[in-house]
Amino acid sequence: MASTAFVKQLEGYGLTTAHILYRLPDHPGILQTYVWQDYDLAPDFPELKGFLDFWERELEGPLHSVRVSHERLIKPAEFKAVDGMLTLH
Incomplete structure (x- = not known):
């Protein structure tokens, strides 16, 4: 049986990485980093939005900024049609 990650990739999901900066609750002048993947x-990012909603609802560190990168790992095959024939003796 195929892994759930592989099945998601076949359904069009791509690997998403979010670099999250948030403020420490006790020291709001200090930023901390969290990486989510x-x-x-x-472009809707439902999984990331769900995680960020959870963060704002359940965690004390207020978000400062989120930088997102996304790449589909399984893509249509690229090929080039060649017009011609090469004969080797």
């Missing part, structure tokens, strides 16, 4: 659908 999962398979998600661009």
Whole structure:
């Protein structure tokens, strides 16, 4: 049986990485980094939005900024049609 990550990739999901900066609750002048990575659908990013909603609802460190990168790992094959024939003796 195929892994769930592979099945998601076949359904169009790509690897999404979010670099999250947030403020420490006790020291709001200090920024801390958190890196989140999962398979998600661009451009809506429902998985990431769900995680950020959870963060704002359950965690004390307020978000400062989120930088997102996304790449589909399984893509249509690229090929080039060649017009011609090469004969080797």
